[in-house]
Amino acid sequence: MCADIDYLAQSECIRRHHQLFGNGGKRHLDLACGTGPHVRHFIDNGYQSQGLDINQPMLDIAKLHCPEAEFSLQDMCDFKVDEKLDLITCFLYSIHYSDGIEKLKQCIASAHQALNMGGVFCFNVVEKSMIVNNSFAQYQLEHENSQFTFSSGWDYCGEGERQSLKVSIEKTTDLISQSWQDEHPMVAVSFAELKQLLAPYFEVHMFEHDYEKILAWDGHSGNAIFTCVKI
Template identity: 30%
Template sequence: MQSLYSNGFEKIYDAMYQTFINYTDEYLFYNTLLKKYNKNSVLEIGSGTGNLAKHFIDNNFNYQGLDYSQDMVDLSSSKLPKGHFKQGDMRDFKLNNTVASIIITGRSTSYLLSNLDVTNALQSIYLNLDDNGILCFDFIDANRFFKMIKDGKHIHHAASFNNNQYTRDSYLNTNTSNNFMFDWDSKYFLIKQNKKTLIAEDKSEVRAFIKNEWKLLLHLNNFKVLECIDKPAYMFDCYAVVAQKIA
């Protein structure tokens, strides 16, 4: 079974996600916030295959992208040669120069499974932000989302790539391992000549949050919450937080 994000599968992943995420709307959301706080340099954590990055680059932001997957970085770099992308872990990274704003997109905060992970990420972000810099991120709202997936929920997506048809069948359910965790199990299939062939699986434990968790964690790591916005998002009930580094 091949890796979910490598050996060419990252291109299928890219095609799949463009079928249900409106990257134009995502860009307009973050652009409005960054313009509101007069920020023109931005690091995107969770830059993935560069679909959101393209909008920032085309609109003359001083943009950098950071992603955990080297294959995602390679794909976004090939798609956007004017972009600046690097591989890194949000819990421990170092830029050459600090930036005015950092955004964590695509609910990538869900991969911060422990409070130590959150603290390490916030400390790294703090060190890479300008004084009074802005952090903006979205997160899955456990209070609403868990009610939706209680007792399990199936979700189906389909996409075309290189004249082939692919589907992703996902199953989500709560668990009680730690914090507000849930299981997200996905299977990817190639559909060819009416035959369905399993090509990849992704079994993940990921995290949702409540607002008060983030407010406290940000306070403990020297960030001031400026806004908490109810943010429309595919499948998930989300909030977006805007916080400022306290120098």
């Protein structure tokens, strides 16, 4: 499902953000790290990188990819670290897995507590008022003589703090097709609401959701990168 993601470009972009706004330290934690592709790139760039996820099978794979890293089975909304960090990342809109505003508040507070002064919390996020329901990203690939079609999209009723991520998978082998659908509960938040939640803890900088260039948010697009410096 993640075959078309450019993990290197994402990691390199956020590393540049950290160079611009960070405290110069190299201790890094990736929230919702999955199988560790971002952790791998940060290690290769000289960071003391570690990962956190709620899925142990994912962490087992991550350890194979990054044997020099530490991985912990924790909830990103209520996590603790042994030593203070200089950079915390959360890629692939995973910040929305904080199921509700109260959980999101806990995630922000946990990140603040885990960072050194001047440390950076960086993540990407979607503005709830600009979600287009039933607008799906779709791509295909071949694997072990089967054709897979993956699609995913946001779904939001237009009010409240709940949205969902709808995922569909279709597998075709020898002209026989199977399909699966899933729906993940996610927190819905506006950029204005999010800035208010972050304000007691961080100096907030907003950027366009572009991993090739560092551009200030234009005030109109519905996806953004938040770079938050601990105060």
